[in-house]
Amino acid sequence: MSIAPGVTIEVVQRELAVAADFAAAAGLLVDVGQVSSQKPSFTVTFQNGKGDCFHVEFDCQDYPLYPPTIEFVSGDRSERGTARLYPSGLHPMPCVCMRYNRKAYQERGGPHGDWRLVDWRLPTAQGVAIDTLAMMFSDLESKIRQSTGRMA
């Protein structure tokens, strides 16, 4: 099952408008230069408490039917998914092990065989449902801010 690219880009742009306010207030840098209906992806740069930068790519193919694929990339985008690009404290796969990340699902190579992609908006444990791009920014900002360094 997939979703029309035109629908995805409309939803992504609408949610980004809201998420941009949160990102600006939280000091996150959002690079939407790559966003198009054919490639609905963008990157966000976060910092931990020490000022180390972490670049995160959100690939929103088939969003919002499915969650984005979230991956840590290098500043020049030439390297992706390696442990040294991840902050400490995240799943050692390495992976953002949350329902809002497509990479966390077993059918996409992730650790969770007990989750279904279509249920990605469900809360984890008794926490807040991370069901919008702004909520994803907030959840990642909190986790990265608390990290003390890189995974490797």
Added chain:
Amino acid sequence: MKQHEVTDAANDQQHDKGGPPHITLNVQTPRGLWSLKEPPDAKLRPRYPISTKVAQVIADARSVFGFVEEDSKYTLLCGKEVLEPQRTLASYHLQDGVLLVLSVQGGNA
């Protein structure tokens, strides 16, 4: 009228009689901005005596935007600085109209 609104009204009167000064905050959350005007239907507004604890601001922001889940982490930030819940607004020497951020972290898998 909710308890906090009653309290705030009382504090305004107290301020007029020489009580603690007040501060107006703007709080950006992942569900929108909380200010004197936004969201339009908010039952609470972010204007506080400076003796108010940060924890009260967090609780009120959560209430306005329906962050009812307890198994999440809520943090109020001023720039990169984490505001400790048990400290007062006065202890941070915040400027009137300052923009704060309510960071919300979901539960862990």
